[in-house]
Amino acid sequence: MVKEYEIVIVDDDIITLALLEEALKEFNVLVMASPVDALEAVREMEIPPLLIILDVTMPQMSGFELCVKLREFVSEEQSDIIFHTASSEMEERLKGYEIGASDFLIKPIEIQELRKKAKTIIKRGKKRRAEQASTESNSQLIQAVISDLTEQGILIHYFRAASKTSSISSLLNLIVKTASNFGINSSVQAKYVMNDIEYRQAVSNEVTISALERELLDRLEYSERIMTRGKRLFLNYPPFTQIIKNMPDDPAQAGRFRDHLAIILEAAASQYRDIVKTDEVNLMIQELEVVQKRADLENQTKNRQVLDTLTELVDSVESKIFEYGLTEEQESELLQLFRKSTDKAYDTIDNAMTTENLRLIMQRLKALRELSQSQDEEAESIVDVELF
DSSP states (O other): OOOOOSEEEEOSOHHHHHHHHHHTTTSOEEEESOHHHHHHHHHHOSSOOSEEEEESSOSSSOHHHHHHHHTTTSOTTTOEEEEEESOOOHHHHHHHHHTTOOEEEESSOOHHHHHHHHHHHHHHHHHHHHHHHHHHHHHHHHHHHHHHHHHHHHHHHHHHHHTTOOSHHHHHHHHHHHHHHTTOOEEEEEEEEETTEEEEEEEESSSOOOHHHHHHHHHGGGSOSEEEETTEEEEEETTEEEEEOOOOSSHHHHHHHHHHHHHHHHHHHHHHHHHHHHHHHHHHHHHHHHHHHHHHHHHHHHHHHHHHHHHHHHHHHHHHHHHSOOOHHHHHHHHHHHHHHHHHHHHHHHHHHHHHHHHHHHHHHHHHHHHHHHHHHHHHHHHTSOOO
């Protein structure tokens, strides 16, 4: 790689080269006698020279031909090209202007004029490059800010949606979709125990999860919180484990994504506890439904007992009426029998109220479950919002 030069001078005349080099010694100058070698030298420069001085008449390649080839990869904004020639013909000037030259010097070259033009061009070129560098720096800064805002927006949408998620499967899908919004492919698993039963759910943004991935997702629960292997990132925030398959090459971006994804999974672990409570409510509803059905059957039996008791009462009263005359003693006996039977009927009816109380409790629990489901649907709609 050729080092940086401010000025390149190309002339097949060694004496002219030495003269021009001496005149411009305050600058970093490269002098070359071969236009072919000069072309390759400039091509290899990481930063092109601010000024290129070319002799018009040279063997191998004329100054005009060399200028045309240089302009294929060096723009007029990057480098000024000045010809020096013994001719003052207008046609020559027009040709030079057409192919990208900025000025001409007439031989014999006036040294003071050369120095003045060189200083002006170098000063202008340095200023232009400084402005360009500042513009590129500002552009990079703006791009970084936009990127950061986009990433923050993805996180905000995740937390909004997660706060309204009421099932493990919905939360897993939300985690994978959020990672996809970062341009990342991942698989995530939840492994947990509820009512002494172990549950395992896994989701990926790819069609299937390979056997090896499933094994790693299982084993990650015994590993560190965060591990990296090349472009792979492994996260472990029980009951969740996650494998990220394509972390970005840029170290700064990879670092930000790692922090974002770790925060997401840690927050999901916290949200999991709320979801478990919801699942417990659902389980309670199922158990109460069984209890209610059993109570309904018992009440049907008790209602029949009430009818039997009242029927027995009626039969007894009738039999007593036909068997005895209505004396006071008989009347007292009849009333006592009536009270005993009716009291038994009331006790049975009071016990039947238990079923109604269960029904009221279940209605309240179902209302809570429906509220959670509506929040879950709202969370899914939030995730679908277009980001920035």
